[in-house]
Amino acid sequence: MEKDYKEPLISICIPAYNAEKYINQTMDCLLNQTYRNLELIVVDDGSTDKTLSILKSYSDTRLAVLQNPRKNAASARNHSFLNSAGKYIVFFDADDWIPSDFIECQLKCIKSENDIVAANWGRFYRDDLSSFKSDPNVMQVNLTYEEWILAYWHTAAHITPPGRLFFSRKLVEQTPLWDESLTLNDDFQFFNELFFHCDRIIYSNSDFYYRSGIEGLSSKKSEFFYLSNYYSLKRGIELALLKYPNSENIKICCANMWQNLKYQIYPSYTKLINRVDEELAKLPSPNFKFPAGGITKILNLLFGWKLTTTLKHWLKV
Numbered sequence: 001m002e003k004d005y006k007e008p009l010i011s012i013c014i015p016a017y018n019a020e021k022y023i024n025q026t027m028d029c030l031l032n033q034t035y036r037n038l039e040l041i042v043v044d045d046g047s048t049d050k051t052l053s054i055l056k057s058y059s060d061t062r063l064a065v066l067q068n069p070r071k072n073a074a075s076a077r078n079h080s081f082l083n084s085a086g087k088y089i090v091f092f093d094a095d096d097w098i099p100s101d102f103i104e105c106q107l108k109c110i111k112s113e114n115d116i117v118a119a120n121w122g123r124f125y126r127d128d129l130s131s132f133k134s135d136p137n138v139m140q141v142n143l144t145y146e147e148w149i150l151a152y153w154h155t156a157a158h159i160t161p162p163g164r165l166f167f168s169r170k171l172v173e174q175t176p177l178w179d180e181s182l183t184l185n186d187d188f189q190f191f192n193e194l195f196f197h198c199d200r201i202i203y204s205n206s207d208f209y210y211r212s213g214i215e216g217l218s219s220k221k222s223e224f225f226y227l228s229n230y231y232s233l234k235r236g237i238e239l240a241l242l243k244y245p246n247s248e249n250i251k252i253c254c255a256n257m258w259q260n261l262k263y264q265i266y267p268s269y270t271k272l273i274n275r276v277d278e279e280l281a282k283l284p285s286p287n288f289k290f291p292a293g294g295i296t297k298i299l300n301l302l303f304g305w306k307l308t309t310t311l312k313h314w315l316k317v
Contacts, residue, residue: 007035007037008037008086008087008088008107009037009038009039009085009086009087009088010035010037010038010039010086010087010088010089010090010103010107011038011039011041011081011084011085011086011088011089011090011169012030012038012039012040012041012090012092012103013041013043013077013080013081013084013089013090013091013092014026014040014041014042014043014080014091014092014093014094015042015043015045015073015076015077015080015093015094016042016043016044016045016047016051016055016076016094017044017045017046017047017051017070017073017076017094018047018048018049018051019047019049019051019094019095020047020049020050020051020054021095021214022094022095022127022211022214023051023054023055023094023095024054025097025127026092026093026094026095026096026097027040027042027055027058027063029097029098029099029100030092030098031058031060031062031063032100033098033100033101033102033103033104034100034101034103034104035101035103035104035107038062038086038103039062039063039064039084039085039086040060040062040063040064041064041066041080041081041083041084042055042063042064042065042066042080042094043066043067043068043076043077043079043080044065044066044067044068044076045068045070045071045072045073045075045076046067046068046069046070046071051094052065052067064083066079066080066083071180072180072182072183072186073093073178073183073186074178074179074180074182074183074186074190075178075180077091077162077177077178078177078178078180081172081177084169086169087168087169088107088110088166088167088168088169089166089167089168089169089172090103090106090162090163090165090166091162091163091165092162092163093161093162093163093211095211095214096161096163096208096209096210096211097124097129097209097211098163098206098207098208098209099206099207101206102119102206102207102208103166105119105204105206106119106166106204106206107166109166109202109204110166110167110168110202111202112199112200113168113170113171114168114170114171114197114198114199114200115167115168115198115199115200115201115202116165116166116167116171116194116195116198116200116201116202117165117166117167117201117202117203117204118160118164118165118201118202118203118204119164119165119166119204119205119206119207119208120134120135120138120140120203120204120205120206120207120208121134121135121138121160121161121164121207121208121209121210122134122135122207122208122209122210123135123209123210123211123212124209124210124211124212125211125212125213126211126213126214129209132207132209134207135159137152137155137157139151139152139203140203140205141203142200142201142202142203143200143201143203144199144200144201145195145196145198145201145240145243146243146244146247146250148195148201149240149244149250149253150249150250150253153240153253153254153256153257154252154253154256154288155256155288156256156257156259156260156288158188158257160187160188160191161187161208161210162187163208163210164208164210165191165194166204167194167198171194171197171198172194174197175190175193175194175196175197176190176193177190178190179231179232179235181228181231182228182231182232183224183225183228184225184226184228184229184232185228185229185232185233186228186232188232188233188236189231189232189235189236192235192236192239192240193235193239195239196239196242196243223268223269223272226261226264226265226269226272227272229261230261230272230275230276233257233258233261234279236257237254237257237258237279240253240254241254248284251283251284252283252284252286252287254283255280255283255284255285255286255288256286256287256288258276258279258280258283258286259280259286259288260288260291261276262276262277262280263290263291263305263309266306266309266310267306267309267310267313268313290305290308292305292308296308296312299311299312
């Protein structure tokens with residue numbers, strides 16, 4: 001099937017760093033889409049493995065391979081977008097996967113350049129596509145930004161892999177690009193900038209496959225990475241409160257997001273915990289309960305979440 005230039009060009013923007021194990025599978029699923037009028041702008045972010053040579057082995061004219069000094073994924077995404085030309089944009093990671101009709105289905109769902117399409121998504125592990133399971137928190141309905149916050153932030157179930165979302169270039173150009181100072185959870189900041197300006201977030205039942213079970217930035221647990229998480233949350237929450245300043249329910253959802261971060265970092269990072277407490281003091285009391293199962297649930301019932309978390313920290317459970 002040849003390109004149909006009557007159809008809009010779609011730019012898929014991909015940062016790649018040391019992705020040699022998975023980059024072939026990702027490139028193949030994108031280049032074999034039923035929708036053909038695509039460009040793939042892949043930015044190699046200073047890989048030290050064979051990622052760059054694998055990318056250069058492809059002869060498809062729709063693929064452009066650029067290089068970027070080692071910075072971070074946000075920088076590579078911005079570099080990719082600034083070198084793209086599509087009417088519609090997808091930011092995609094170098095180790096994820098989609099079925100062959102995914103882009104075609106996303107495009108069919110979008111009705112306005114002020115819409116965002118959010119596909120169904122789930123995790124698969126390592127190289128086993130058959131291990132895919134849909135995320136149980138996905139809301140299978142169209143949502144406004146306010147409804148998105150109420151649906152996902154109330155239980156801190158806000159994870160949104162980049163490739164799940166499909167949106168117009170016009171919408172991106174209304175917002176700041178990816179914050180290059182962030183190294184973890186940078187998608188929360190960026191996507192909330194988009195949601196702030198969009199009219200609707202449209203659900204698509206196409207499945208986006210998010211690869212898990214490999215080491216990546218999301219597995220890092222240092223204070224440096226949690227600080228990035230803090231700044232990303234702060235920006236996203238500021239946008240929500242700016243958009244809906246009089247909504248008590250939105251404020252509680254924001255408090256729940258901060259409380260979830262506190263659960264993650266307690267008792268390890270005192271200065272950062274103090275910063276989170278300062279944010280919580282500006283909001284109503286959170287009602288998001290400490291997530292626990294098994295022995296942790298029992299300990300939590302007996303001793304409370306702070307002592308339980310402290311015990312697990314010292315025992316390395």
